[in-house]
Amino acid sequence: MQEALNLDATFSALADPTRRAILARLATGEATVMELARPFEMTQPAISQHLKVLEDAGLIIRRVEGTRRPRRLAKDGIEAMDQWLAMLRKALEANYDRLDDVLSAMENREKGKPQ
Amino acid sequence: MSKMTLQTEGDTHILVTRRFAAPPQAVYLAHTDPNLIQKWLLGPEGWTMPVCLNEAIPGGKFRYEWKNAKGEGFYVTGEYLELDPYRRIVHVERMHLPDPTPDNHVETRFDADGAGTLMIMRMTLPDAQTRAAMLATGMEHGMEASYVRLEEMI
Numbered sequence: 001m002q003e004a005l006n007l008d009a010t011f012s013a014l015a016d017p018t019r020r021a022i023l024a025r026l027a028t029g030e031a032t033v034m035e036l037a038r039p040f041e042m043t044q045p046a047i048s049q050h051l052k053v054l055e056d057a058g059l060i061i062r063r064v065e066g067t068r069r070p071r072r073l074a075k076d077g078i079e080a081m082d083q084w085l086a087m088l089r090k091a092l093e094a095n096y097d098r099l100d101d102v103l104s105a106m107e108n109r110e111k112g113k114p115q
Numbered sequence: 116m117s118k119m120t121l122q123t124e125g126d127t128h129i130l131v132t133r134r135f136a137a138p139p140q141a142v143y144l145a146h147t148d149p150n151l152i153q154k155w156l157l158g159p160e161g162w163t164m165p166v167c168l169n170e171a172i173p174g175g176k177f178r179y180e181w182k183n184a185k186g187e188g189f190y191v192t193g194e195y196l197e198l199d200p201y202r203r204i205v206h207v208e209r210m211h212l213p214d215p216t217p218d219n220h221v222e223t224r225f226d227a228d229g230a231g232t233l234m235i236m237r238m239t240l241p242d243a244q245t246r247a248a249m250l251a252t253g254m255e256h257g258m259e260a261s262y263v264r265l266e267e268m269i
Contacts, residue, residue: 024248084246088129089121091158096119096133098155102145103137 013057018042019050023073026060030072123240131236139225142232143201146223147171157181166190173198177206189213201225216245 013019022036037047051071054060060071075083119133135142145151149167157164158181166180175195182188192215193208202225207218221238241249 020248024245027246027248081246084250085121085123085129087250089119092121092131092133093119094159095155095157096135098157099142099145100135102151102154103135103141106141106145106151107137 013053013059016050016053019054022047022050022054023059026071026073030063030070032068032070036071124237127240129238129240131234131238133234133236134228135232135234137231139227139232140201142225142234143204146204147198152179171195171198177208210249212248216241216248 014023018040021040025031025036025039033044033047033051036051037044040047051060051062055062055071059074061074063070063072119131121129121131124130145155147169148171149169152169153164153167156179162181162183164179164181166178168179169175169177171177173195176192177195178190178192180188180190190211191208192211193206195204195206197203197205204223205221207220209215209218219239219241221236223237224235226233226235
């Protein structure tokens with residue numbers, strides 16, 4: 001049950017373009033709320049709300065450093081890379097399986113032509 | 116049967132190979148004729164390509180737009196740099212998410228392999244930031260694949 005909730009939370013977290021942009025920014029390294037708020041023309045409380053959603057979904061982690069609370073991605077770069085490559089592989093395999101069908105249809109049409 | 120290989124080459128490239136039963140001429144046409152492209156270049160299950168503009172000449176532009184049943188979508192634009200008919204295509208492309216990702220440089224070769232074709236595609240690996248954006252988009256756009264990956268994550 002807990003897993004189902006987590007999965008739902010993860011997709012909800014990714015459904016928002018600002019939260020995706022925050023993740024993209026954090027992929028380059030950790031950042032504070034103020035640093036994250038700057039490019040979005042949003043207030044810090046609004047950004048904090050997005051960060052809470054991302055934290056609850058387990059996508060980002062908060063570190064305590066004096067008065068600062070820098071955030072970073074929960075997954076390390078290598079894992080994210082593997083995940084991206086796995087996604088690319090799956091998309092390409094689906095594409096080329098369909099291309100096999102397209103090619104065989106082209107061949108059949110060619111054969112059907114009068115000589 | 117796994118006919119495709121995908122491997123990273125150094126820090127900046129991805130090499131994909133795939134064998135097809137059809138000769139290079141047919142595989143090349145399927146990569147350059149918009150009516151054929153629309154039938155297979157669709158990514159994960161559940162997506163269609165309602166817009167496929169493609170001018171397969173050196174310097175020519177292309178634009179592919181994908182949509183799913185929920186009306187979500189994204190698009191790719193690109194330009195052809197070199198076209199060596201039936202043998203080789205070199206192009207650049209970028210995804211719009213909606214902000215454009217850095218250009219991806221892609222070389223695709225179609226080598227005769229018996230009665231069929233060995234396709235070798237060499238593409239540029241996106242930087243970490245672009246990958247994260249594509250991953251986030253891909254998760255929305257490829258729910259099925261993502262569920263499998265996420266189940267492993269949590």
